[in-house]
Amino acid sequence: MPNPDQEKSPISGNKMEKIVALAKRRGFVFQGSEIYGGLKGTWDYGPLGVSLNNNIKREWWKMFVESREDIYGLDASILMNAKVWEASGHTTTFFDPVVEDTKTGERFRADHLLKDGGVDVAGMTLTEMDSVIKERGIKSPQGNPLSPARQFNMMFETSVGATASPDSTVYLRPETAQGIFVNFKNIVDSMSPKIPFGIAQIGKAFRNEIAPREWLFRVREFEQMEIEYFIRESEWQEYFEKLRFIIHKWHEHIGLSADNVREYEVPENDLAHYSKRTIDFEYNYPGKGFDELAGFAYRTNHDLSAHMKASGQSMEYIESDGTKFIPHVLEPSFGVGRAFTAVLCEAYHEDEVNGEVRTFLSLPTHLAPYRVAVSPLLRNKPELVEKARAVFLMLKAEFGNVAWDDNGNVGKRYRRQDEIGTPFCIVIDFDTLGENPDLLDTVTIRHRDSGKQERVAIGELIEKLK
């Protein structure tokens, strides 16, 4: 279905394709195992992609952990005792409905095929999906008949140790959340937090998606940024609203416009097995329209209760008056790759400079891979290069993410830096060296989005670029 906003966009052609091409060309994202033909559902982040990703994660950590007194950090192992997934319900319920093309054997998500055909699949059983597929004559994308739908567990299984046996089976975690639940007691014992409090974690998660698709949107290996916020049951609505507000603030902070982010209340019959209420935060992806960016669920005390029962360890919190209870939990859960995609989509712009199309990423300064690029007006004038290097090293010591760019003429350098979202370009010219005595030790700063230039004293640069 065409996205109406995309049609209004002044960007010619397919915006998403342009972003994916730019991401490859400029070292943001490469196909995983590309020289061997790739591996579906895996993507590798290049130098600029790592920077953007790290900046997103660092800002998230600052906002949700460092700027608060009630949220604690954690980094749990990816491999966990298989009993964790039995207790959480993932071994028995973490399924997606799969159908096969009866001629090619290719597998597809039954619910996705139905949704693409305009069917509301919320709460549908496998048998119901089969009947609708039959009734409507839904075929595989290749036009072949489909097999009956069956459940497919999305956890990757492997084994630990030298000999494989049922006891050695482990799973790559499909969500970081369980690492938090199984460490609940450790954190309560070691940090003595006062309820309500949260535990936050950023880390890899793995899902054997039947149909990885749409670039970083649905992949098999991805990163999550998750918080489990522990509360008294009676307070869940109050804290649900507080966290909901902060999630919007987060999306604002990474530069997403309010028009492109919306909430979707997940209907009761489509809630995950652990959830009593879930809101998906959706982003208006170009060419695709609104789809999930992050999730926010009220998980009750499902997980802690299940781990208490299965492990025999108490997951109770003891109030100062001695009252014991198993806390309930609110869970804001963000996919790093989806945030990365949304940030790029929001930032991608085209305009016209001197009759030519200019592409620029209007990334917020706190997310841009490089904060500033420094260059000498001419690379073959040692006195300019020497001064420019001194400015570059001064800024690099302060900010770290500073680029040196002396290739081609200044106009070309600006275009290159615009395309990767560098907010400022600094040029050292003969006036910096005192050709015009009034401008001695000043440089030109050129602003990415407006293209405007200003003259600033070297001594004021750090303050100016903060």
Ligand code: GAP
């Ligand atoms: N602990 C709750 C949980 O994992 P989820 O809705 O399954 O909930 C949370 O996942 C977020 O993780 C999603 O909103 C999305 O941003 C990201 N995510 C989930 N599956 C993904 C996949 N296959 N590829 C990329 N991101 C994914």
